[in-house]
Amino acid sequence: MRWHTNFEWKLAGLLFLAVAAAAQVTVGDNLNLNLSGDLSFGFSGSYGENALSSHGLNIGGQGQFGGFYYNPNFLSFNVQPYYNRSQNNSSSQSISDSSGFRSQVNLFQGSHFPGSVAFDKTFDSSGQFGFPGIAGFTSHGGGRSFGITWNALLPHWPTLTASYATSAEHSEVYGASGNNESSVRNLNLQSYYSIAGFRLNGMFTHQSQDATFPLLLTGEPETSSNFGSDSISLQGSHKIPLNGEWNAGVIHSSYSGDVSSGTNTGTNDGSNNIYNTGLTISPVRKLSLSFTTDYNTNVYATLQQQILQADGTFFEQNREWSAKALSLNSFAFYTLTSHISVTGNWGHQVEYLPEGDRSASRYGGSVNFNYAHSFLGSLNFSVGAVDLANEQGNQGGGLIGNVNFSRRLRGWEVGAGFNYSQYVQTLLVTSTLSTYNYSASVRRRFRNGMYWNGSFLASHSGLTQTAGTSNHAESVTTSFIYGRYNLNGMYSQSDGTAILTSGGLVPVPTGVPGDLTSQQYQYGAKSFGLGAGAAIKRAVWTINYTKSHGDALSGLSQSIFESRSLNARLQYRVRKMYFNAGFTRFQQTFGVAGSLPVDVNTYFVGFTRWFNVF
Numbered sequence: 001m002r003w004h005t006n007f008e009w010k011l012a013g014l015l016f017l018a019v020a021a022a023a024q025v026t027v028g029d030n031l032n033l034n035l036s037g038d039l040s041f042g043f044s045g046s047y048g049e050n051a052l053s054s055h056g057l058n059i060g061g062q063g064q065f066g067g068f069y070y071n072p073n074f075l076s077f078n079v080q081p082y083y084n085r086s087q088n089n090s091s092s093q094s095i096s097d098s099s100g101f102r103s104q105v106n107l108f109q110g111s112h113f114p115g116s117v118a119f120d121k122t123f124d125s126s127g128q129f130g131f132p133g134i135a136g137f138t139s140h141g142g143g144r145s146f147g148i149t150w151n152a153l154l155p156h157w158p159t160l161t162a163s164y165a166t167s168a169e170h171s172e173v174y175g176a177s178g179n180n181e182s183s184v185r186n187l188n189l190q191s192y193y194s195i196a197g198f199r200l201n202g203m204f205t206h207q208s209q210d211a212t213f214p215l216l217l218t219g220e221p222e223t224s225s226n227f228g229s230d231s232i233s234l235q236g237s238h239k240i241p242l243n244g245e246w247n248a249g250v251i252h253s254s255y256s257g258d259v260s261s262g263t264n265t266g267t268n269d270g271s272n273n274i275y276n277t278g279l280t281i282s283p284v285r286k287l288s289l290s291f292t293t294d295y296n297t298n299v300y301a302t303l304q305q306q307i308l309q310a311d312g313t314f315f316e317q318n319r320e321w322s323a324k325a326l327s328l329n330s331f332a333f334y335t336l337t338s339h340i341s342v343t344g345n346w347g348h349q350v351e352y353l354p355e356g357d358r359s360a361s362r363y364g365g366s367v368n369f370n371y372a373h374s375f376l377g378s379l380n381f382s383v384g385a386v387d388l389a390n391e392q393g394n395q396g397g398g399l400i401g402n403v404n405f406s407r408r409l410r411g412w413e414v415g416a417g418f419n420y421s422q423y424v425q426t427l428l429v430t431s432t433l434s435t436y437n438y439s440a441s442v443r444r445r446f447r448n449g450m451y452w453n454g455s456f457l458a459s460h461s462g463l464t465q466t467a468g469t470s471n472h473a474e475s476v477t478t479s480f481i482y483g484r485y486n487l488n489g490m491y492s493q494s495d496g497t498a499i500l501t502s503g504g505l506v507p508v509p510t511g512v513p514g515d516l517t518s519q520q521y522q523y524g525a526k527s528f529g530l531g532a533g534a535a536i537k538r539a540v541w542t543i544n545y546t547k548s549h550g551d552a553l554s555g556l557s558q559s560i561f562e563s564r565s566l567n568a569r570l571q572y573r574v575r576k577m578y579f580n581a582g583f584t585r586f587q588q589t590f591g592v593a594g595s596l597p598v599d600v601n602t603y604f605v606g607f608t609r610w611f612n613v614f
Helices: 006-026 299-311
Strands: 032-049 051-069 073-085 099-107 115-127 135-153 160-173 181-197 198-213 223-240 244-262 264-284 287-296 323-336 342-353 358-371 379-392 393-409 412-425 430-445 452-463 471-482 485-501 504-505 520-536 539-554 559-572 576-589 598-612
Touching: 006 379, 135 559, 135 576, 223 393, 264 299, 358 393
Parallel strands: none
Antiparallel strands: 032 051, 032 598, 051 073, 073 099, 099 115, 115 135, 135 160, 160 181, 181 198, 198 223, 223 244, 244 264, 264 287, 287 323, 323 342, 342 358, 358 379, 379 393, 393 412, 412 430, 430 452, 452 471, 471 485, 485 504, 485 520, 520 539, 539 559, 559 576, 576 598
16 A cells, blocks of 8 residues: 655656646647646655554645637647545545546537547545445555547438447455456447438447456455457337327347356357337327337347346356247326326237247236325325236236325425335246335424434345345435534445446346356445534534445355444635645455454645646
8 A cells, every 4th residue: 555655756746747737828829728726735644553654745736727729619628637635635535545637638519520538547546345235345446448439410411429438447455355357348339310200220339348356255266257249229210190109129239258267267158139119109188008019039148238237247157048038018098187197008928948938918007196285295106006927827916006205394394205016027927026115304404504304215126936136225314414513324234135246246137037147145234324524614624434344145155344434634724725634544354254454544734725827
């Protein structure tokens, strides 16, 4: 960890950049430039049980350099460099020193051929190793990204938008061994054209990704994957009688790649075509009808691509699956009164498998009610029923419903919501998804500038017929404000089934059966935080404490994770200068119980001055 570098080198570098930027002001009569930013100077240090102690002078800064040539629509640019912006002496909330820059150039804006180029670079910044539903665990690393976009917007010709983006990141979780690395490259081409009443849209996408996954569990081998995918689509629509619209399209996609874990290596590839068409009509003012159908030539390839898009890896093995699916759906909506409406739907799905065909039909309907009154508040709800049947007979019914309510009563603002759905159709006729979430909020304004608010949110999802595939998360937040003082707190918890990605654990994508995914983990985590602050005259102080802990289990291997952070910051303003003081205590354990934690304490005392050069 880099806490201190050569002071003279930093100062010389910043002065050189400032002189070079100022010298450019005199270049040409058509060049308009502006430069502003701040410089910080002070004394910093660090110490800890498992870290080397250090201290010394520290200098940092950030700038805003931009302008345009001739006209902002002809060429404009913006560069934002920053250097040594640690959590103690800035608002960046970076535990380690962070440096880098962001830049963008815009060309020919407002013309028929507008474009833009962007490049970003980050050194030694703090990040998060994700855990679903909580704040996550702290990592540090760097990355870069580059993107270019260009458009051809000629009148009476098909439009064309081309974009290319590449990014690469590397990070290491504090307390863990090994680096997490990922790189992504995307090429997108899109065209739109209207002819003889037909609206046509075509798109081509190429994506390639390489990733090295973290050593999440002790004793696990390092896992890496690389894959590429291509997708080309054509969609069209046209107005039809009865206030309707017809649309149709075709999508072809393919993927290939490999994944390696230790000495084991697996490959996977596949392709699929999706054909779809549908129409919507409104024969009378209160009635709307829609009909859709689609045909998928490879259901398992579609599921695999959903996992890859979530940054996961391939199926557990390269199975020679062959599954085609045909789906037919219809929907009707009718308005009874200004507050009440009814809906009805029907769906039929057939899967063509080597061992035989499978089919399922779904029937459902709902009643919807909405009402708003200045005294009674706002209320809307819908409740419906769904019945599912397949070749083996009736499979039972399910419910779909949601309720939302809000009202202001004697200074209190309250709100609540709930929704539930079961027997939602997925790509596999054997898969039944059940989801529900609910929330509540309350807000109160008291006298003398006093406010209090609180909220609660919970969610649950899973495949009802597959044990161990559910996920749920709950969170509570509250804050209290009195004049220049504030106090806040939060608590969250989650557990369920997840897949491992280069950025952490993410829930299994909705609708994907858990037995098709590799690198599954049963996880559980909790997070807690408290914060306080005050703004008294020219002084602003804040103090925050967070704690997260969790575990992940795969087979017989289990790892424990815990992170604690306490940081306090004081800022006092004197004209354009700020006095800053900060302290951070950070502890994190990543591995089996009893692993040696990372324990670092840092402090900073210094000054920051804002400059507007030109």
